[in-house]
Amino acid sequence: MTLSLYSDEQYMREALKQARYAFEEEEIPIGAVVVMDRQIIARAYNQTEKLRDVTAHAEMLALTAAANHLGNKYLQECTLYVTVEPCVMCAGATAWSQVKRVVYGTHEPKFGFRRHGNLLHPKSELVTGILADECGALMQDFFARKRR
Amino acid sequence: MTLSLYSDEQYMREALKQARYAFEEEEIPIGAVVVMDRQIIARAYNQTEKLRDVTAHAEMLALTAAANHLGNKYLQECTLYVTVEPCVMCAGATAWSQVKRVVYGTHEPKFGFRRHGNLLHPKSELVTGILADECGALMQDFFARKRR
Numbered sequence: 001m002t003l004s005l006y007s008d009e010q011y012m013r014e015a016l017k018q019a020r021y022a023f024e025e026e027e028i029p030i031g032a033v034v035v036m037d038r039q040i041i042a043r044a045y046n047q048t049e050k051l052r053d054v055t056a057h058a059e060m061l062a063l064t065a066a067a068n069h070l071g072n073k074y075l076q077e078c079t080l081y082v083t084v085e086p087c088v089m090c091a092g093a094t095a096w097s098q099v100k101r102v103v104y105g106t107h108e109p110k111f112g113f114r115r116h117g118n119l120l121h122p123k124s125e126l127v128t129g130i131l132a133d134e135c136g137a138l139m140q141d142f143f144a145r146k147r148r
Numbered sequence: 149m150t151l152s153l154y155s156d157e158q159y160m161r162e163a164l165k166q167a168r169y170a171f172e173e174e175e176i177p178i179g180a181v182v183v184m185d186r187q188i189i190a191r192a193y194n195q196t197e198k199l200r201d202v203t204a205h206a207e208m209l210a211l212t213a214a215a216n217h218l219g220n221k222y223l224q225e226c227t228l229y230v231t232v233e234p235c236v237m238c239a240g241a242t243a244w245s246q247v248k249r250v251v252y253g254t255h256e257p258k259f260g261f262r263r264h265g266n267l268l269h270p271k272s273e274l275v276t277g278i279l280a281d282e283c284g285a286l287m288q289d290f291f292a293r294k295r296r
Contacts, residue, residue, distance in 0.1 A: 052221045053212050054244035055203070064201050073200045088267050089240025096202035096237065116264055119236050 105135030233260035253283030
């Protein structure tokens with residue numbers, strides 16, 4: 001098997017690293033990166049507990065960081081990688097950003113946006129299931145520990 | 149006519165003041181306030197241009213400011229007043245915040261959340277049409293000037 005440096009899997013591994021930082025900080029372990037021209041221009045993980053802010057999801061922080069980096073609120077040349085299916089709020093944010101692609105790992109049947117239809121920008125491509133098992137296992141591990 | 153100090157109309161007037169600040173700064177004129185125990189605990193207006201950040205909607209900034217004020221990310225005792233029907237992103241944010249009531253002024257058939265169903269928290273009460281004419285006129289005035 002050849003491992004491309006620029007594959008969706010490789011970028012999702014970077015999002016997973018972010019998710020693990022969240023895990024270590026007892027945040028729901030979701031991580032995200034934004035990629036443009038093969039470069040990661042933003043990395044973030046969920047910080048809703050630390051910041052006491054329900055809007056501090058990994059995707060929101062990553063989109064804001066990417067826009068700051070570019071000095072442009074529109075991200076038409078960018079791909080957002082996120083370990084878990086985005087929620088309604090984050091899907092809406094990707095729509096406003098006009099991000100080119102949204103790539104996520106594991107499905108989130110309860111809080112994911114997809115049960116409400118396609119809330120992404122009409123021009124955004126959606127790719128799902130990248131490293132789904134690893135992304136999902138991290139979530140399951142987190143909630144199993146919480147229940148203990 | 150008796151004018152209550154604590155009516156939805158009075159709080160919406162405060163949200164409208166915020167919307168006018170946005171207008172003056174050439175931002176899409178949407179304003180919001182968060183009220184708890186009859187007190188306004190957060191005020192904000194749309195700043196997507198200034199901050200170059202698509203997530204900087206009035207509602208998002210107001211919810212974050214309210215959570216900071218309370219030191220609690222949940223706003224179950226709060227009402228969000230916003231001059232225009234929230235978008236999908238902002239509706240999703242209100243759901244995470246568990247805000248008690250969402251009160252908006254004018255409908256937004258294209259970008260409002262309602263065409264996607266009820267995206268609010270199941271326990272959130274929705275009130276619409278408060279000072280709708282004034283809230284809508286400000287938006288129309290803004291876009292009419294933009295087109296000139």
